Amino acid sequence: MDVQRVVGYRRSCNKLWNAVRFGMMNLSNVYTPPVQTLNPETMPFSCQWILSVLNKAILKTVDSLNAFELSDAVDTVYAWWQSQFCDVFIEAIKPYFFSDNASRTHARDALWVCLETGLRLLNPLMPFVTEELWQRLPSSQDCERKASIMICDYPSPVAKWTNEKVETEMDMVLATVKTLREMRAEEPLKSQGNGKLHAFALCGNALTLGIVKSHELEIRTLAKLSSFEVMLTGEDKAAQDGSAVGKMVNENLKVYLKVDGEAINAEAEREKTMNKIKEIEKQQEKLQKSMGASGYEEKVPAKIKEDNSRKLAKLIEQL
Numbered sequence: 001m002d003v004q005r006v007v008g009y010r011r012s013c014n015k016l017w018n019a020v021r022f023g024m025m026n027l028s029n030v031y032t033p034p035v036q037t038l039n040p041e042t043m044p045f046s047c048q049w050i051l052s053v054l055n056k057a058i059l060k061t062v063d064s065l066n067a068f069e070l071s072d073a074v075d076t077v078y079a080w081w082q083s084q085f086c087d088v089f090i091e092a093i094k095p096y097f098f099s100d101n102a103s104r105t106h107a108r109d110a111l112w113v114c115l116e117t118g119l120r121l122l123n124p125l126m127p128f129v130t131e132e133l134w135q136r137l138p139s140s141q142d143c144e145r146k147a148s149i150m151i152c153d154y155p156s157p158v159a160k161w162t163n164e165k166v167e168t169e170m171d172m173v174l175a176t177v178k179t180l181r182e183m184r185a186e187e188p189l190k191s192q193g194n195g196k197l198h199a200f201a202l203c204g205n206a207l208t209l210g211i212v213k214s215h216e217l218e219i220r221t222l223a224k225l226s227s228f229e230v231m232l233t234g235e236d237k238a239a240q241d242g243s244a245v246g247k248m249v250n251e252n253l254k255v256y257l258k259v260d261g262e263a264i265n266a267e268a269e270r271e272k273t274m275n276k277i278k279e280i281e282k283q284q285e286k287l288q289k290s291m292g293a294s295g296y297e298e299k300v301p302a303k304i305k306e307d308n309s310r311k312l313a314k315l316i317e318q319l
Contacts, residue, residue, distance in 0.1 A: 204252035
């Protein structure tokens, strides 16, 4: 056990506290939490996704605790709270709180369920702050509230929350957002400041087009865009006039950010791309040489060979 790791986790308490504060701001005094288990089928995409990944986190945490793999349990709960709930879900549902419709109601219910369930999931690992925050959450009027989070039932998976299709689609959404954020951190977009930019996506097939188009709101919100257009390859007139910078998300999806024409130095961008190609080719050659070495198939463990094959496929895709 590394004590410094515990000290590091102390910082995550601030994020946990702020997440509950966000919940309290959007769960008014008249809000009544749901009595029955939520039915994700009728809920917005982001709500379906957070319940599905919460379900996986519950299952993995319970299995890890039963096997006394405490480090795995900590990593699982931490990843859900920090990377999925705080960094993605809270940001994705903010637009719903500016409306007064069913989506807002669903977002509030999913928010409350995630906070209440997430605190119970975290409680054995971080008992004091979770008790304090849990006591502040609104409770259902139809159910008697337990005196302490410690004597509540520990979370268990809910079968109907799992949705692999939604998780796969969110993976594409998050990959798109990550690519757009990376582009903003690079020249020439870095010089554009923090203002919202216009972006568009070129999709290589109808399936990708359908997925990206149906989740324009999530991409626009998470990537902080002023607008986001989705089109099939071949309709890329905006990319041809030199006013946009593009980057591949995967083999079927490329995203562009519009910038001031004067900000783009075509020669510098071309040189940077050529250097990146050379670097990828160098890595690919080194990996292929290693995989073609004498005795590789017989001596190298299967897991390492699988990892190397994935790395090679990724390099080819990037190239």
